[in-house]
Amino acid sequence: MTELTYRQALNDTLRAELTRDENVYLIGEEIGVFEGSYKITAGLLKEFGPKRVVDTPISEEGFTGVAIGSAMLGLRPVVEIMTLNFSLIAIDQIVNHAAKMYGMFGGRVKVPLVIRTPGGGGQQLAATHSQNLEVWYAHIPGLKVVAPSNPADAKALLTAAIRDDDPVLFLENLGLYNTKGDVPDGEQVAEIGRAAIAREGTDLTVVSYSRGVVTALEVAEQLAGEGISIEVVDLRSLRPLDRVTFCESVKKTSRAVVFEDDMLSYGVGAEISATIGEAVFDWLDAPVRRVAAAEVPLPYAKPLELAAMPDAAALTKVIRETLAASGYRK
Numbered sequence: 001m002t003e004l005t006y007r008q009a010l011n012d013t014l015r016a017e018l019t020r021d022e023n024v025y026l027i028g029e030e031i032g033v034f035e036g037s038y039k040i041t042a043g044l045l046k047e048f049g050p051k052r053v054v055d056t057p058i059s060e061e062g063f064t065g066v067a068i069g070s071a072m073l074g075l076r077p078v079v080e081i082m083t084l085n086f087s088l089i090a091i092d093q094i095v096n097h098a099a100k101m102y103g104m105f106g107g108r109v110k111v112p113l114v115i116r117t118p119g120g121g122g123q124q125l126a127a128t129h130s131q132n133l134e135v136w137y138a139h140i141p142g143l144k145v146v147a148p149s150n151p152a153d154a155k156a157l158l159t160a161a162i163r164d165d166d167p168v169l170f171l172e173n174l175g176l177y178n179t180k181g182d183v184p185d186g187e188q189v190a191e192i193g194r195a196a197i198a199r200e201g202t203d204l205t206v207v208s209y210s211r212g213v214v215t216a217l218e219v220a221e222q223l224a225g226e227g228i229s230i231e232v233v234d235l236r237s238l239r240p241l242d243r244v245t246f247c248e249s250v251k252k253t254s255r256a257v258v259f260e261d262d263m264l265s266y267g268v269g270a271e272i273s274a275t276i277g278e279a280v281f282d283w284l285d286a287p288v289r290r291v292a293a294a295e296v297p298l299p300y301a302k303p304l305e306l307a308a309m310p311d312a313a314a315l316t317k318v319i320r321e322t323l324a325a326s327g328y329r330k
Helices: 006-020 044-048 060-072 084-098 134-138 151-163 211-224 243-253 268-279 302-308 312-325
Strands: 002-005 024-028 053-055 076-080 114-119 144-146 168-173 180-183 196-199 204-208 230-234 237-239 256-263 289-293
Touching (some): 002 006, 006 180, 044 053, 060 084, 084 134, 114 151, 134 144, 134 168, 196 211, 204 211, 204 243, 211 312, 243 256, 256 268, 256 312, 268 289
Parallel strands (some): 024 076, 076 114, 114 168, 204 256, 256 289
Antiparallel strands (some): 002 180, 196 230
16 A cells, blocks of 8 residues: 555556556646646656647647547547536537447447546636536436545546546546545556445445545544444446445435535435435435535635535534434434
């Protein structure tokens, strides 16, 4: 095991995959000479050269289309879009082309494409640069959508994404880049579509993903000091969605809270809540609750931005309310 930041785990994985497979290449704005806006590609241009680390003009639709075409011809491009918000410029390429090719051509054309892109609030980047749009892409058959919450999963899931023959949207929350964690040495390849039990518990299940898992684990640790046992399920993948793991967890604890950075209406949490209601209703001792962001364009002013985002205090409050609603007693 080696302790790494989330950022370094991504950088190391890109280096390893570029070394392992000559068909892998990186493409995006400022990823070469500037080494990426968040320094995920630091040192890679110098090491692998401009044919493997390709700087592009500011044209998300253009370079995403180039990557899709090259993937159809056998290469394995890893696109960096500077922020998830900018993926909207390329959404036609992603949704109407990358996601559709395999099905429309009867499986004769593969698109082994990865799109890496950060999102989320908390960095004072204002409303048009701080969105959580993952549910838009998780809605689309033909795309895989993953959202690792820690450095070890960042390594294992990025490796899996690059080696996958389907297009994968790889979501990185801006608030995670400097977080640290133990990362297993050597090659690690995760199974896309498999959730993880990040912490075992018996009294209530919190289902989350990406940055939300970090907050959920902090809350679970705090409540453990009061004798409250919280199980935390890390989805890791939004499409495919591992419904079995979180439903089995809820069957064990009989209570569930879904925690997400996205907004409440039509969100990932809505899908999870509906699944629990359909699959394990008879095991529930209280209604499924959701904790999500305020439904407003995220403000630039720091106090307002933080007020609009879901936090540990909000999650703790809803956990306590859910426990109380079911007559829980320690």
